[in-house]
Amino acid sequence: MFKITKSLSIRIAALFLLGSITPLAYSNWVNLNSSENTLWSSIKENLSNIATLKQKSLEEHLGMIRKNAEGLSNLKVIQQLLTSSSTQQEETYKQAFDLLLKYQESHWGIFHHVFLCDTDGQVVLSPPHGNSESSHHGHDISSSPFFKQSLNESTITDFFGFEESTHYHQLFLHPVKSDQGQPLGVIVFEVVIDHVLQLLEQDFKLGETGKISLISLNGVVVVQDKEDKKDPISNTGFQKAISEQGTVNGIFRTLSGTSIFGVYQFNPTYPWVLAVEIDESEAMQTVSEQSKAMQSTFILCLTVLCIIGLVLGKSISKPLIKMSAIAKHWAQGKLNEEIHYHANNELGDLADNLNQAIQNTRGVIEVIEIEASKIAESSKLFSDLGENLSSNVASALDHINVLDTSIQQTANQANESSQVSNHAVTLTQQMNEAIYNLGQSGKEIGKTVDAISEVTDSTNLLALNASVEAARAGQAGAAFAVVASAVKELAEQTQGATEIVSVKIDTTQGAINTTIEQISEITKVIKGIDDLSKSIASEMNGRTSESSRITKKSVVLSSEAAQEAKVASSNLAQMADSLNNQVLRFKI
Numbered sequence: 001m002f003k004i005t006k007s008l009s010i011r012i013a014a015l016f017l018l019g020s021i022t023p024l025a026y027s028n029w030v031n032l033n034s035s036e037n038t039l040w041s042s043i044k045e046n047l048s049n050i051a052t053l054k055q056k057s058l059e060e061h062l063g064m065i066r067k068n069a070e071g072l073s074n075l076k077v078i079q080q081l082l083t084s085s086s087t088q089q090e091e092t093y094k095q096a097f098d099l100l101l102k103y104q105e106s107h108w109g110i111f112h113h114v115f116l117c118d119t120d121g122q123v124v125l126s127p128p129h130g131n132s133e134s135s136h137h138g139h140d141i142s143s144s145p146f147f148k149q150s151l152n153e154s155t156i157t158d159f160f161g162f163e164e165s166t167h168y169h170q171l172f173l174h175p176v177k178s179d180q181g182q183p184l185g186v187i188v189f190e191v192v193i194d195h196v197l198q199l200l201e202q203d204f205k206l207g208e209t210g211k212i213s214l215i216s217l218n219g220v221v222v223v224q225d226k227e228d229k230k231d232p233i234s235n236t237g238f239q240k241a242i243s244e245q246g247t248v249n250g251i252f253r254t255l256s257g258t259s260i261f262g263v264y265q266f267n268p269t270y271p272w273v274l275a276v277e278i279d280e281s282e283a284m285q286t287v288s289e290q291s292k293a294m295q296s297t298f299i300l301c302l303t304v305l306c307i308i309g310l311v312l313g314k315s316i317s318k319p320l321i322k323m324s325a326i327a328k329h330w331a332q333g334k335l336n337e338e339i340h341y342h343a344n345n346e347l348g349d350l351a352d353n354l355n356q357a358i359q360n361t362r363g364v365i366e367v368i369e370i371e372a373s374k375i376a377e378s379s380k381l382f383s384d385l386g387e388n389l390s391s392n393v394a395s396a397l398d399h400i401n402v403l404d405t406s407i408q409q410t411a412n413q414a415n416e417s418s419q420v421s422n423h424a425v426t427l428t429q430q431m432n433e434a435i436y437n438l439g440q441s442g443k444e445i446g447k448t449v450d451a452i453s454e455v456t457d458s459t460n461l462l463a464l465n466a467s468v469e470a471a472r473a474g475q476a477g478a479a480f481a482v483v484a485s486a487v488k489e490l491a492e493q494t495q496g497a498t499e500i501v502s503v504k505i506d507t508t509q510g511a512i513n514t515t516i517e518q519i520s521e522i523t524k525v526i527k528g529i530d531d532l533s534k535s536i537a538s539e540m541n542g543r544t545s546e547s548s549r550i551t552k553k554s555v556v557l558s559s560e561a562a563q564e565a566k567v568a569s570s571n572l573a574q575m576a577d578s579l580n581n582q583v584l585r586f587k588i
């Protein structure tokens with residue numbers, strides 16, 4: 001009992017938990033994923049905004065340098081220094097020197113040295129700073145790849161195109177031209193890289209791992225002091241920004257294996273890529289904390305749901321166990337028990353329906369008990385019916401045998417009649433053939449008579465000719481005339497006889513033809529009688545066989561029916577006994 005209770009309770013609780021946890025877990029997953037996407041979008045937007053603002057700040061800084069360079073390049077004293085003769089050189093040089101020194105001292109920290117080159121790249125003016133006497137006077141920068149370009153337009157070098165012993169500089173070169181637009185030389189500003197980096201770091205705060213940096217186009221992080229030089233940048237975000245010449249953002253992995261959020265913004269005007277980066281772990285810390293909070297909430301909800309599920313499982317399993325026990329007794333035939341459980345829910349309805357089913361089963365058993373006794377009585381009637389049917393079948397079989405014998409005798413007589421008719425047909429056919437042959441002989445005789453008649457006619461003609469010739473001969477032919485007369489008389493007698501024979505033959509031939517026709521009709525009648533006798537004999541034989549088969553089959557079926565009636569009565573008796581035994585198993 002305990003195992004059943006435990007199993008059912010746990011299953012119901014597990015089902016409840018499954019139905020509850022699934023939407024809860026899905027909801028947490030959706031919220032966490034949404035928070036992660038929202039945070040990532042916010043970080044991406046924030047980094048992109050920082051990069052854009054810092055790019056703008058650097059461009060404004062370079063714009064300021066450009067304006068200063070344009071202003072200085074347009075000063076007459078600067079132009080005169082580059083075009084003055086040796087007699088004017090000293091005074092002009094002093095004025096230009098003081099001018100550049102004053103500008104250089106006022107912008108120290110933004111620039112180091114500001115100096116002037118002629119068109120050959122020779123530094124012709126470079127004031128020193130403070131008490132230092134070092135300057136770039138006399139240096140040659142014509143080897144710089146940027147110098148020739150700067151004779152015609154403003155040019156900025158990369159951050160490592162001009163270096164000193166301990167640090168790097170970026171140069172801004174601006175052409176100095178005459179009024180006619182001819183290049184006279186180049187004014188050069190040594191841009192302090194630390195100042196550029198200070199502009200980047202100004203008001204920049206992006207967590208503990210956030211950083212902003214300028215990267216040269218060959219992947220070197222921009223620094224001023226050589227001792228601060230860093231490893232080259234080679235992640236896919238930077239490379240993609242260079243290849244696409246645009247802005248790239250996403251999650252990237254550094255050479256050290258750190259996963260970072262980064263925005264890499266390529267500057268189409270100046271030779272650098274501005275990078276804003278932060279470690280992914282720090283950037284997603286909010287989501288991680290939210291995930292932990294959700295996990296704690298999920299575990300708490302899981303515990304509460306487990307308790308609710310177990311309580312709910314017990315509340316459902318307890319009445320179900322009672323009902324199961326009653327159903328088991330019901331299956332064993334104990335119908336004298338009922339479920340005592342009342343509740344205004346589905347389990348209460350189930351208990352009421354189960355009690356009603358038990359009561360209905362009782363009624364069915366009582367009806368079966370009554371019907372079993374009726375079946376027993378019916379089996380007795382079937383048994384008596386089978387006995388009577390067997391005796392009637394035996395009597396019917398005797399009568400059928402007598403009828404079969406009578407039919408067989410009739411068939412035999414029909415066969416004998418058919419044989420007599422067949423013999424008569426044979427005799428009439430033979431007679432018909434004999435008369436036909438007689439008719440043929442008569443026709444042959446007629447032909448012979450016709451031949452004799454023709455001979456007689458010829459004889460008469462010859463006798464006539466002989467008489468004519470005898471008359472011509474006179475006395476000498478008198479004897480011949482007597483012979484001719486005798487021959488003629490004989491021919492006439494023969495002609496009369498042949499005519500009589502011919503008439504008789506014709507009469508006989510007509511009688512023969514009539515006889516043949518009458519015999520033919522008699523033959524047809526006898527043939528019809530023969531066919532009718534054969535048909536009657538065949539029909540009688542078929543009827544006899546069919547009647548015998550049908551009657552025997554009827555007897556067999558009747559016998560089988562009687563036997564089946566006996567078997568049915570026996571089966572009904574067994575069924576009645578079986579039903580009585582089954583009814584005795586139930587306790588009402």
